[in-house]
Amino acid sequence: MISLHNISKSFGAFAALNNIDLTVRDGEFLALLGPSGSGKTTLLRIIAGLAFPDRGHVRFNGEDVTELPVADRKVGFVFQQYALFRHMSVLDNVAFGLTVRSRAQRPAKAKIRTRARELLDLVQLDGLGDRYPAQLSGGQQQRVALARALAVEPQLLLLDEPFGALDAKVRKELRRWLRQLHEQMGLTSIFVTHDQEEALELADRVVVLDRGVIEQIGTPEEVYMTPRSGFVSGFVGDSNSLAVTVRGGRVQFEGRPLDLPVERLREGSARLDFRPHDVTLSKDGHGLPLQVSGVYRRGGSWRVEGTVNGSDRIVEIDLDAHAAPPELGDRLAFSITRARVFAEESVR
């Protein structure tokens, strides 16, 4: 079990992390999700021992490792650009963690080679051991980096934007495969990503970070369906925002009351967020007026974009792929079936 207590870290005047508390359970697959500058990579590096917090503690199974350097933490770390040693063959790269051990702990040469070959088998790169990193594709390099990290038999695997440099198809395959590997080897894994889709698909729990603060921790379902802040709602999944006012316990948009079941309302101006699939369109004028400004196919559904009430505020709506899509310029009406209201922020 990994626990972080009150972690803070600044780079000069820039506060990268502010009072982070987080517990990672054994066997968990955790995503650190956030935009660039949110502090997610810094947090991962602090867990690894590649960076050190200004304040706070890092504990592995209750033991304080805050000051322990990376070499002594026995974690596997996969770097964003893989950081493979370009002057070494693939096999030597994978074996590196074993060959640099002190003489007393180092397995025999033949044993190291066998182990490295096994790991290459595991990452499905058998037979490529004699190549050099530059001769491999991005996806293959990624798997070498993974095999190299696993050679030291870490309990904890840390991955910094593991799929960032790969094209979409390879990325999808690797994701699935990594998830399997995680289960198979009984690892605890933490990965950093700015891609919400990746976080939702892969992780047991998602930690959403913004400007050095944890905005929400939850399962993908929780983070998507019940975002705790406007930031989470906007960052995780597609989301529409309207500036509304709350008066007498009811939500009003430009003076019109909306028929919406919303909880815990504070009076005053607020932000109403709803997903593109939580909207129904109608032609008979029931709901808020919408003028269609764009229609395109998005896999299994239509995505309709329209401006609300003649303003320049754009709303995105998903329609069933089998329905007839509206025409550009059509004047329709929409009603929101499910929404959340956030008091704090203004509408972006």
Add this chain to the structure above:
Amino acid sequence: MSARLPHQSRSAQLVLILVALAFIGFFLVLPLVAVFAEALAKGLATYGAALVEPDAISAIKLTLLVAAISVPLNVVFGLCAAWAVAKFDFRGRSLLVTLIDLPFSISPVVAGLVYVLLFGAQGWAGPWLIDHGVRIIFAVPGIVLATILVTFPFVARELIPLMQEQGRVDEEAALALGASGFKTFLRVTLPNIRWGLLYGVLLCNARAMGEFGAVSVVSGHLRGLTNTMPLHVEILYNEYNFAAAFAVASLLALLALVTLVLKTSLEWKFGYSHGSAK
């Protein structure tokens, strides 16, 4: 190369190439040929005799000794400086880089005079050194010191941009895999910079053996004792012993040529090995 810019005429291209070739021919190739021609003008026997004469042998030995001391020291210094500048953030980093460049911008004569001022008989530490029987100026230590001062930017300048470009991530990867700092340096950093390092060493060595100005000031020109090859050439020349002067000079010229060939082959290898196999 047949690639041309759209507005460039073929004749302009030709003129430029000819000018460059004529310039190089006149200022570089011609003198080099002249050196070897003069050296061998009185036959191989005279050439050989000029090289095995005791003062010449002593000058060659001293030159090798000075290079053997100053080059390794500058390698150590260059590695430390480049490592510090490239892999750590600290106050005064850009000042350090500027200071490393200093020997490039000051006259070697000044570099020599500095040591005379410090360690000479009339210098700050001079009397104390004389009392304790330590000779620096007009002796080998002074020559070594002056050579180090003049040559110390070579290795550092070569490594700093290289190490900055490579960043710290390879070292971090090695550390994360449990390697000690020393093993990380030996197995990851050093292989990454080996060609650049070798290149710097070559240039440093060529300059250390060829340095005249700074060494001339501190050497005292004692034949058979404190004469390096460049100084020996000058003495022979001043004595109108042209054949011998050019014979020794031809050795220095040969050193330059060997350096050039090695440097070019390194560049070739460097250029193609970067990021690819071996």
